[in-house]
Amino acid sequence: MSCxxxxxxxHNNYLTGGNTVGLSIGGHSRTIALAGNPNTGKSTVFxxxxxxxQHTGNWPGKTVTRAEGHYxxxxxxxxxxxxxxxxSLLSASVDEEIARDYILFGQPDCTVVxxxxxxxxxxxxxxFQVMEITPKVVLCVNLIDEAARKGFDIDFQAxxxxxxxxxxxxxxxRKQNLDLLQEAIEAVCTxxxxxxxxxxxxxxxxxxxxxxxxxxxESIAPGLPSxxxxxxxxxEGDTRIRRxxxxxELQQLAGIKLPSSPKPTPPSPTPDAAQNPTDKxxxx
Ligand SMILES: Nc1nc2c(ncn2[C@@H]2O[C@H](COP(=O)(O)OP(=O)(O)OP(=O)(O)O)[C@@H](O)[C@H]2O)c(=O)[nH]1
Ligand SMILES: [Mg+2]
Numbered sequence: 001m002s003c004x005x006x007x008x009x010x011h012n013n014y015l016t017g018g019n020t021v022g023l024s025i026g027g028h029s030r031t032i033a034l035a036g037n038p039n040t041g042k043s044t045v046f047x048x049x050x051x052x053x054q055h056t057g058n059w060p061g062k063t064v065t066r067a068e069g070h071y072x073x074x075x076x077x078x079x080x081x082x083x084x085x086x087x088s089l090l091s092a093s094v095d096e097e098i099a100r101d102y103i104l105f106g107q108p109d110c111t112v113v114x115x116x117x118x119x120x121x122x123x124x125x126x127x128f129q130v131m132e133i134t135p136k137v138v139l140c141v142n143l144i145d146e147a148a149r150k151g152f153d154i155d156f157q158a159x160x161x162x163x164x165x166x167x168x169x170x171x172x173x174r175k176q177n178l179d180l181l182q183e184a185i186e187a188v189c190t191x192x193x194x195x196x197x198x199x200x201x202x203x204x205x206x207x208x209x210x211x212x213x214x215x216x217x218e219s220i221a222p223g224l225p226s227x228x229x230x231x232x233x234x235x236e237g238d239t240r241i242r243r244x245x246x247x248x249e250l251q252q253l254a255g256i257k258l259p260s261s262p263k264p265t266p267p268s269p270t271p272d273a274a275q276n277p278t279d280k281x282x283x284x
Contacts, residue, residue, distance in 0.1 A: 029070060029077035030189045035103055035130060036114035037123050038085030041142040043067070044172040045114055046082040049182070059098050066098075073182045081108065089129045089229075103130055104226040105254040110188045112181070114140045117147035117154060117169070127163070131197035133226050137165045138184045138195075145171040164198035209235045221251045 034042045047054075050069025059066045067082040083102055084095035103111055113130050115123035120141070130137055139159070147154060160167040166184040170177040187193035202210065213231040217224060224230065230250065233241040244250045251257075 029079040030109040030185075031079045031081065031106075032185055032189075033081045033083055033102055033106065033108040033111045034114060035083045035099055035111055035126065036085060036140075037087055037116065037119075037126060040085070040114045040116045040123065041170075041172045042085065042114045043082055045112075045140065045142065045170070045178070045181070046080055048172055048175050048178055050080055062094060062098060064095055064098055071182075073186055076186070078182075078185065081106075086126065088126060089133075101253050104133060104229060105250065107225055107254070108136075110136045110138060110185050112138045112140050112185065114142050117141045117143045118150055118152060120154070128199070131163070131165060132199055133229050135165075135195045135197050136188050137197065138181070138188055139163065139165055139167045140181055141167060141169045142172050144169045145174060145176070162198060165195040166193060206235070217245070220245060221248075221254075221256060223254075223256060224250060225254050 034046055036042050046067065046069060049071045051071075053071065054067060054069035056065055056067045058064065064084060068079060069082075070077055070079050072078070081102065083099040086096040086099040088096070089100045089103065102108070111130055111134060113127045115127060127137070127139055141154065141156065141159070144154075154169070156167050156169050166188065168177060168181045168184050170181055172178065184193070188195060201207065210228065210231045213234055214227055217227045217230055217234075221227075230241060230245065234245075241250070
């Protein structure tokens, strides 16, 4: 895919490139990831927006179904990726790893986190984790019909102000407010809206550890997206992420060409600074 310098589309790589999974919608489009806990209505949103313009296949090398589709909005084409449900970006099941890797390294133009309006607190955990990785997030608070039926009164404006990202209440099964969701996605993709996720700064010792780790990651994997998240994981002693960095798996996921020269060794975890940044966000 060739793009003019001022486009807002995703560029081909292992995760975003349609052909790598035998799915090619073609054309010039913005790529949107639909993430969320299981059963929050991601596929309902996906089906309502894409209708019959859907393709399914498998994720590369996995038996997990990958669904992508497209829709047009204001004369622009949007490619929607329906990710497997995940509770946390730290989870280890194959489905959850796929969702995690796509959010971290697929570099979608916007990630929509679909949450269940009747279980907001639990669902926001994932939203915070995604906000930590990218500011290009829209929160889709789905099942508002169900929340209303249960007598929940949600102040969406307050939620938006507190989180610093656009919040769109929807009832996807009734196709309610999906136009507002499309507007919010467009605004984030074009930069008309620049979300400023409200994420508390890490404590000084953790910040210092991150500052020391980031240049090492950059030296091993120049330009790796989500390097901060990788730094958190290394500091916490995540051996799987460390191995994935050493073997070049992360770089491959992000579509980064591997250097032929030997790589420096990644930093050893520093237990003193080991804290779960995600847990901090939850208590924030
Ligand atoms: N009442 C109500 N039900 C909804 C709404 N959106 C989705 N549902 C229902 O919620 C259930 C789960 O919806 P899905 O779209 O399959 O959820 P999902 O997030 O794709 O689920 P996983 O792929 O398993 O993670 C289905 O029975 C939907 O019909 C909504 O806005 N209101
Ligand atoms: Mg689904």
